[in-house]
Amino acid sequence: MQIQRDMATHGEKDVDRIEPFWWGLFAAGGGIAAMFAPMQILLQDLLGNAGVPVATSSYRRARRLAANPLVRMYLFALTSLSLVHWAHRFRYYVMDLGVTGARRQIALVCYGTAIAGSLDAARIVLRLPGRAR
Amino acid sequence: MSQIQANSAWVRNIAVSPNRYHRADEPGLVPTWWRANRRFALYMLRELASVFLAVWSLRLLRQLNLLRQGEEAYDTFVAKQRRLPWLLFHISAFSFALLHSVTFLIAAGKGPTLHFMGRKVSERTITAGAFAGWAIASLAVLLALLFGGRGEDT
Amino acid sequence: MASGESITLTATRYSPEADVEPWLQSYVIPYREDMVVLDALNYIKSYVDGTLSFRWSCRMGICGSCGMTVNGTPTLTCASFLRDFFPGEIVVEPLANFPLVRDLVIDMSDFMHKLGMVKPWIIRDRDKPVTEGEYRQTPAQLEEYQQYSQCINCMLCYAACPVYAMEPEFLGPAAIALGRRYNLDSRDEGALDRLKVLATSDGIWDCTFVGECSVVCPKNVDPAKAIQQTKVDTTIDWYKQHLLPWMRR
Numbered sequence: 001m002q003i004q005r006d007m008a009t010h011g012e013k014d015v016d017r018i019e020p021f022w023w024g025l026f027a028a029g030g031g032i033a034a035m036f037a038p039m040q041i042l043l044q045d046l047l048g049n050a051g052v053p054v055a056t057s058s059y060r061r062a063r064r065l066a067a068n069p070l071v072r073m074y075l076f077a078l079t080s081l082s083l084v085h086w087a088h089r090f091r092y093y094v095m096d097l098g099v100t101g102a103r104r105q106i107a108l109v110c111y112g113t114a115i116a117g118s119l120d121a122a123r124i125v126l127r128l129p130g131r132a133r
Numbered sequence: 134m135s136q137i138q139a140n141s142a143w144v145r146n147i148a149v150s151p152n153r154y155h156r157a158d159e160p161g162l163v164p165t166w167w168r169a170n171r172r173f174a175l176y177m178l179r180e181l182a183s184v185f186l187a188v189w190s191l192r193l194l195r196q197l198n199l200l201r202q203g204e205e206a207y208d209t210f211v212a213k214q215r216r217l218p219w220l221l222f223h224i225s226a227f228s229f230a231l232l233h234s235v236t237f238l239i240a241a242g243k244g245p246t247l248h249f250m251g252r253k254v255s256e257r258t259i260t261a262g263a264f265a266g267w268a269i270a271s272l273a274v275l276l277a278l279l280f281g282g283r284g285e286d287t
Numbered sequence: 288m289a290s291g292e293s294i295t296l297t298a299t300r301y302s303p304e305a306d307v308e309p310w311l312q313s314y315v316i317p318y319r320e321d322m323v324v325l326d327a328l329n330y331i332k333s334y335v336d337g338t339l340s341f342r343w344s345c346r347m348g349i350c351g352s353c354g355m356t357v358n359g360t361p362t363l364t365c366a367s368f369l370r371d372f373f374p375g376e377i378v379v380e381p382l383a384n385f386p387l388v389r390d391l392v393i394d395m396s397d398f399m400h401k402l403g404m405v406k407p408w409i410i411r412d413r414d415k416p417v418t419e420g421e422y423r424q425t426p427a428q429l430e431e432y433q434q435y436s437q438c439i440n441c442m443l444c445y446a447a448c449p450v451y452a453m454e455p456e457f458l459g460p461a462a463i464a465l466g467r468r469y470n471l472d473s474r475d476e477g478a479l480d481r482l483k484v485l486a487t488s489d490g491i492w493d494c495t496f497v498g499e500c501s502v503v504c505p506k507n508v509d510p511a512k513a514i515q516q517t518k519v520d521t522t523i524d525w526y527k528q529h530l531l532p533w534m535r536r
Contacts, residue, residue, distance in 0.1 A: 015483055019492045020525030023518055027244070033186050034237040035270035038230040041189065043278040045223040049215045054278040056196070057211060059204040061282030066200055071277070075197060079190040086187035092495045093180045095453065098164040117191065124198045144383045144452045162452050169359065173449065176497045240496065243512040244519045253430055256512070 022088050022111070029085030032078055066128045076125040080118035087114035143169035179236045182229035189226045238263040294318040294369055295376045296327050298339060301387055309387060311378070312336075318373055324364040325353050328379065328391075341391035348505060351441030355391050356380040361443035361503045382446035384455075398442050401458050404484050405466035410477025428473040435468035435513055437506040444500035444510050450493055457493045458484065460500035460510030467513040482521070491517045 048054040055061040065071055087110035094106050143166040167173040199207045213219060242260030246253070293315050301309035314331050322330075325343055332339050343353040346365045353364045358378055369377065385393035415422070444460035451457045466485050470478040485491055494514045501511040 015486045016488050016492050019488065020486075020518075020522040021529075023492070024522040024526055027519075027522070030183075030233070030237050031241070033230070034234040034241075035267050036274055037186060037189070038227065038234050039271035039274040040278070041223060041227045041230055043275065045189075045214060046227060048278075049211075049220070049223070055280075055282040056278060058282070059200070059207045060284065062207070063200050063282070064284055065277065065282035066197065068281075071281075075193075079194050082183075082186045082190040086183040089180050089183040093177075093183075096167070096177065096180065096449070096495070098162070100161070100453070117187075117194075121190075121194055124194050127201060128197060129201050143449075162449055166449055166452070172499060172502060173497065180495070240515065243509070243515045246516050246520065252427055 022084070025081060025084040026088035029081030029083070029088075033082050033085060036074070036078060037082075063129060067130050072125050072128060076121055079121040079125075080114075083114040083117040083121075084111075087111050143173075175236075178229075179232060182233035182236075185226045185229040186233060188222075189230075234267060238267055292318040292374075294327070294373055296324075296331065297376060297378045298328070298331070298391060299380045299387075300339075300390055302389060309381075313376075318369060320368070320370040320373070322369045324355075324357055324362070324367045324369065324377060324379060327369060327377070328364065339391075340389045349439060351439035354382055354441040354443045354446070356383055356446065361446035363441060363443070363505045366505060382442055384446050384448070384452050385442070393442075395442060397455065398440070398445060398459070398461070401462040402440065402465065404458065405462050405469075405481055406477060407462075407465040407469060409469065409472060409475045410480060411474075412476050422474040424473055431473070432468045432471035435464045435471070435508055438465055438468070438508045438510075439506055441505065443503045443505065444508075447499040447503040449497055449499070450495060454489075454493055456489045458487075458490045460494075460514065461508075463491060463494075463517065464508050464510040464513035467517055470517075485517055486521045491521070494518075 043052070043054045044056045048057045055065045066075070091107050091110045095103075099106070143163055145161050145163065167177045196207070196210060199210050214223070239260055241263040242256040242258075245259065247259060248254060294317075295313055295315050297311050297313040299309050300306070300312045314335050316327055316330050316335065325346065328339065328341050329343075332341075341353070341355065341364075343365065344350040345352070348363055348366050351363075354361060355364050356362070356379070357364060357367050358372065361382055364379070379391060381387050381391045381393045385395060385397070388394050409422075438461050440461060442461065445451050448457070448460055451459050463485060466481045469475045470481055470485075491514050494511075496511060496515060498511045501509045504510065
């Protein structure tokens with residue numbers, strides 16, 4: 001009975017109108033992180049902290065580098081899209097971990113966090129100081 | 134169940150009684166389903182990579198924010214990154230980022246349907262292109278971080 | 288021939304009249320290195336225990352009937368050799384994620400229903416009269432969808448899919464791959480019709496790209512790729528429609 005009922009209610013559903021929007025940003029975030037993140041972590045956070053003279057280890061150099069509009073655009077895209085990428089994956093990851101309920105709420109929290117984080121990223125990147133004297 | 138361990142214990146199976154459909158158990162995954170095989174486990178790690186990338190992004194934003202607060206605040210923050218907990222985080226973030234790159238770029242070959250001169254571009258070619266892009270992007274980051282931001286004082 | 292060696296095969300038993308739950312029964316049978324798991328099951332049925340029930344037909348990887356779970360992996364039993372397990376034991380279970388009817392036989396109604404939903408046949412706005420000849424296709428047009436047309440409806444991908452296990456409403460790998468197969472066919476005009484079923488939350492968007500469907504597929508259909516491509520196409524269409532309204536088709 002149960003299965004027959006499932007089958008009866010499983011008819012044509014509406015095309016999902018919002019999922020492609022999130023999925024596009026998710027794919028873009030996954031792509032930019034895949035392309036750029038490993039090398040940046042390696043240099044900025046591993047070799048840099050081990051003494052290799054990378055730009056981000058020095059305030060003056062980091063500031064000069066971040067004054068470049070291309071670098072700013074990159075930093076905003078990398079951080080904000082990585083957050084959306086997380087939100088979209090984590091929404092389903094929670095289910096993979098066995099939480100089956102509260103889907104709408106979980107999606108709201110995930111995407112909400114990503115949107116808040118992206119706004120913060122925009123604020124931080126827009127207010128980066130200009131070229132040091 | 135007999136004493137022999139069933140192999141497909143990662144899902145809850147459904148039994149049908151003779152005259153009517155009847156679910157002996159609610160269908161679904163057991164919470165440890167991903168331990169059933171190595172590929173499932175790798176999938177869980179792959180998805181977990183997004184958490185590390187997001188936390189790393191937030192940490193990067195914090196570092197960028199400190200550029201506005203002056204040299205002292207920035208240097209203090211960078212100095213803290215050399216401590217063990219942060220070192221461990223960066224090593225994990227780097228490992229997960231690598232896992233993310235490899236799995237994502239392999240999957241990228243399965244995404245777009247591309248055509249060149251009227252023929253379908255093969256999955257292998259798209260994946261190779263994605264990996265070439267990774268190499269170029271890495272080189273750009275390498276050059277920017279090694280040689281970028283230099284001035285008269287450095 | 289007979290080396291005198293034997294192998295242990297354990298099979299799921301379930302009789303709806305007698306059992307509350309499925310249980311496992313072991314059989315020790317003669318081992319031959321050219322036997323497949325399906326041969327072993329037929330040996331048991333002929334010489335050891337005639338009550339063991341399982342589906343099979345062609346013995347050559349075309350009919351898609353003999354899919355079962357062999358040592359934890361959804362497998363066509365006609366294409367799985369005993370020598371790959373020997374001297375270890377073999378545990379044969381019914382395909383996971385489907386209701387169990389008896390022993391190794393599952394109820395495939397849900398799959399049949401979903402297969403029908405994607406209308407896996409050529410849809411034309413107007414059928415050409417026979418006198419106008421056949422619908423012609425170039426090799427390049429055939430290549431567009433050929434891989435996805437290899438599906439034999441064996442349902443191994445459904446048994447392997449954690450999403451289908453979690454969400455019985457999920458349209459599933461094979462049905463989506465077949466939907467895409469017809470959407471890519473130059474003779475077909477039903478793509479928009481099918482997208483109403485494919486591009487839904489129970490369709491492609493339910494998939495998290497675990498990729499196990501493509502691993503177990505005996506015909507290299509790669510359903511995960513079909514799903515991924517449909518996601519990419521649908522997403523590109525969405526952005527074109529919303530960001531570039533003048534490009535609306």
